[in-house]
Amino acid sequence: MASEFSVLAERLRRAYNCGPVEPLRDGLGAQDAEGAYAIQRLNARHWIGEGRVMVGRKIGLTALAVQKQLGVDQPDFGVLFSDMQIADGGTLHAESVLQPKAEAEIALVMARDLSDPRASVDEVLAAVDCAMAAIEIVDSRIADWKITYADTVADNGSSAFFVLGPPRRPVAELDLRTCGMILEVNGEVVSLGAGAACLGHPLIAAAWLARMLASMGEGLRAGDIILTGALGPMVPLSPGDAVQATVGGIGSCGFRYQAASR
Secondary structure, eight states: OHHHHHHHHHHHHHHHHHOOBOOSTTTSOTTOHHHHHHHHHHHHHHHHHTTOOEEEEEEEOOSHHHHHHHTOSSOEEEEEEGGGEEOTTEEEEGGGOSSOEEEEEEEEEESSOBOOTTOOHHHHHHHEEEEEEEEEEEOOSBGGGOOOHHHHHHTGGGOOEEEEOSOOBOGGGOOTTTOEEEEEETTEEEEEEEGGGTTTSHHHHHHHHHHHHHHTTOOBOTTOEEEEEESSOOEEOOTTOEEEEEETTTEEEEEEEEOOOO
């Protein structure tokens, strides 16, 4: 089975440059979370071996409607690398992605390590340094986004890039549950939401992540960035789009999606 997972991991890596692949049904069951995370870890180790620097984690599937769509009752997570960050106001080039979509989130930065398999919201709150407005650019190496839970987990949580806003707000001063979110594309509002859309509270999502990592013998580390999950529907991107996210009481961030260079 390990060799079979290695084949699927390599298939996903090739897709970044060669284009989307069919769902991984020939070697991975649609709900096989254990196998999917094994594939994700294989690729994370491969990329780290190539010199990529891990800077945190992303949480996905935090909306109950999306969980029901994929037939699961929990979120998923992926790994963030330093080369996935786009500067606020920066540019994402179309040749860097396959079928991108954007979603607005709240990002947390860890102040200290946390690896408690029973981590609570209060423990997470005590371990977090600050919060920022964020945009995650999600992408899928699976053709036409025809994903199952296992597909997206194996595919590093369908991750691609992310943008962080410059204000760093102490979490204790914020109401992350009721804060509103507006996502705009070219000045038009395309997605609305609130902190409660993220598993009821972004800190609930972060506590889930801490427990999951601890159960796998890992943990959150001081300085880690956590993208806690979408606050509203994600939107597809088209070349030329200017994307801006604003999260009430926290701040805003944005980027431009640029057509492939000729």
